[in-house]
Amino acid sequence: xxxxxxxxxxxxxxxxxxxxxxxxxxxxxxxxxxxxxxxxxxxxxxxxxxxxxxxxxxxxxxxxxxxxxxxxxxxxxxxxxxxxxxxxxxxxxxxxxxxxxxxxxxxxxxxxxxxxxxxxxxxxxxxxxxxxxxxxxxxxxxxxxxxxxxxxxxxxxxxxxxxxxxxxxxxxxxxxxxxxxxxxxxxxxxxxxxxxxxxxxxxxxxxxxxxxxxxxxxxxxxxxxxxxxxxxxxxxxxxxxxxxxxxxxxxxxxxxxxxxxxxxxxxxxxxxxxxxxxxxxxxxxxxxxxxxx
Ligand SMILES: Nc1ncnc2c1ncn2[C@@H]1O[C@H](COP(=O)(O)OP(=O)(O)OP(=O)(O)O)[C@@H](O)[C@H]1O
Numbered sequence: 001x002x003x004x005x006x007x008x009x010x011x012x013x014x015x016x017x018x019x020x021x022x023x024x025x026x027x028x029x030x031x032x033x034x035x036x037x038x039x040x041x042x043x044x045x046x047x048x049x050x051x052x053x054x055x056x057x058x059x060x061x062x063x064x065x066x067x068x069x070x071x072x073x074x075x076x077x078x079x080x081x082x083x084x085x086x087x088x089x090x091x092x093x094x095x096x097x098x099x100x101x102x103x104x105x106x107x108x109x110x111x112x113x114x115x116x117x118x119x120x121x122x123x124x125x126x127x128x129x130x131x132x133x134x135x136x137x138x139x140x141x142x143x144x145x146x147x148x149x150x151x152x153x154x155x156x157x158x159x160x161x162x163x164x165x166x167x168x169x170x171x172x173x174x175x176x177x178x179x180x181x182x183x184x185x186x187x188x189x190x191x192x193x194x195x196x197x198x199x200x201x202x203x204x205x206x207x208x209x210x211x212x213x214x215x216x217x218x219x220x221x222x223x224x225x226x227x228x229x230x231x232x233x234x235x236x237x238x239x240x241x242x243x244x245x246x247x248x249x250x251x252x253x254x255x256x257x258x259x260x261x262x263x264x265x266x267x268x269x270x271x272x273x274x275x276x277x278x279x280x281x282x283x284x285x286x287x288x289x290x291x292x293x
Contacts, residue, residue: 001026007056017042019208029180031195032188034205040188044156048078077147081158092127098146117145137168155185196277206290216277223275229257230270248282
């Protein structure tokens with residue numbers, strides 16, 4: 001269990017990137033959603049021990065991971081948003097290098113571990129190729145292979161599927177789902193559908209704060225029966241927005257639609273819509289005066 005209490009962090013430039021965050025995260029996949037600048041990476045870097053918080057605590061089971069940074073390294077696998085690779089090194093050699101850094105000193109055990117991670121991420125066949133020559137999806141899978149060295153009980157992945165094509169994204173998500181069967185996996189993403197599909201619990205973050213903490217199902221469920229949409233031309237939009245505070249304006253079938261939350265049907269030409277997690281996400285941000293990006 002990862003337990004975060006009253007965590008805050010303000011950077012030297014005055015930005016309060018983490019603002020009194022409290023989270024309890026058990027085994028399985030936990031999704032962290034939020035617009036650019038919400039503080040997701042800051043939170044993940046702080047949990048990973050790459051930067052110290054100003055106040056608050058982070059415990060993983062009984063280990064204080066703010067005070068005991070070497071202990072974090074023993075339990076943690078981290079895939080950062082930016083993941084650099086050495087241009088000419090093969091996947092196998094580079095993974096071996098990371099394994100040494102992780103403290104796997106026994107040569108034979110290390111070799112077996114590297115091979116197992118390459119198999120697990122479907123990269124064994126291409127292990128002799130330079131990582132720099134890999135496709136985006138393969139590089140991300142390599143990033144996970146590196147994060148899985150030493151069998152971590154806590155895995156943090158920061159926007160792992162950004163820029164991947166749909167089949168690579170699927171493949172990557174299946175891998176994440178399997179990891180969630182044995183570890184605490186914290187997944188930060190902009191892709192709302194990934195959270196809906198993969199995570200049993202989630203948080204929406206904005207302005208450094210946790211705006212909502214629940215399961216995707218309950219988060220969506222609260223909007224059921226309250227969501228309406230109406231077709232509007234671009235010219236009508238500004239006029240419409242004077243009457244309703246829209247959750248979002250969306251394009252569908254080549255038309256623009258205005259989406260609103262209301263207890264009862266807001267007007268003749270509105271139709272009721274079944275909410276999705278994306279709608280609940282937009283609605284939560286709007287309620288807090290924030291916009292998705
Ligand atoms: N090292 C830093 N020094 C100063 N400000 C920072 C630093 N890192 C992040 N910030 C600021 O802190 C806020 C939170 O940034 P962070 O990268 O944690 O957000 P994020 O939710 O991960 O966004 P994104 O989805 O764009 O990665 C932003 O306003 C950002 O500009």
